[in-house]
Amino acid sequence: MAPFTLIEFLVIIVILATLGHGREQTNRTACMSNLRKLHSLVSRFSSDNGGALPVGYQLGQKQFNTTLYSASVNQYVLIGKLLANGSVQNPRVFFCPSERDTTRAYNTKANPYPVRGGTNLQGGHATNPLVDWGSADFPSNPIRLTNIGRVPLMADGVGMPKQVDSRHTDGINVFFSDGSGCWVSREKFATDLSAGSSISASNNAMMNRI
Numbered sequence: 001m002a003p004f005t006l007i008e009f010l011v012i013i014v015i016l017a018t019l020g021h022g023r024e025q026t027n028r029t030a031c032m033s034n035l036r037k038l039h040s041l042v043s044r045f046s047s048d049n050g051g052a053l054p055v056g057y058q059l060g061q062k063q064f065n066t067t068l069y070s071a072s073v074n075q076y077v078l079i080g081k082l083l084a085n086g087s088v089q090n091p092r093v094f095f096c097p098s099e100r101d102t103t104r105a106y107n108t109k110a111n112p113y114p115v116r117g118g119t120n121l122q123g124g125h126a127t128n129p130l131v132d133w134g135s136a137d138f139p140s141n142p143i144r145l146t147n148i149g150r151v152p153l154m155a156d157g158v159g160m161p162k163q164v165d166s167r168h169t170d171g172i173n174v175f176f177s178d179g180s181g182c183w184v185s186r187e188k189f190a191t192d193l194s195a196g197s198s199i200s201a202s203n204n205a206m207m208n209r210i
Contacts (some may be wrong), residue, residue: 027168030097034125039154041087046144052138053145055128055143056128056142057132061203062207063196063203065127065159066104066124066125066126067080068121068122069083069120069121079154081138094123095123104123125155125156126156127153128153129207149177152175153175155173156174159206159207189210192206
């Protein structure tokens, strides 16, 4: 077999790049669809619980806003409550289809689903870190849908540059409390994002800015 010519090699690269771009566009659309479904489930949860929303963060660290099951308190938390009450038919809705980080992807050795004893479950989507759940089953003063106006409610989980790099790379999907969604390019939050390199309460102010 004759070796590829330079032109043939370049054509192959272009084809692969085009296929990769098309796959990412499909994943980005699927990701937004996940957020839309989660919004519907969260709204139903709110209706069934006096307006309370299962959103926030855990244990004083706002980057813990992607947790679905916390091994430290041995319970489902945040939007993981939707898994606990059996209202979710397909658990993949909690995970970004572009995710390459095995600690946040669906049912990997590092992030198994169903939950196994002693292991946290992290989702691909984050909730707005408006209230600290601490180690409680539910916050004593939860955020209520009727009190927050139009604010980002859920989005792709980001708190560090690597969490953007492992998904859509150049931006994130965001879904609002009023049921609308949009794409936010990375340049809109990249400066704030660069301040955080670890999960720490010291980065809470950065999460507020994001």
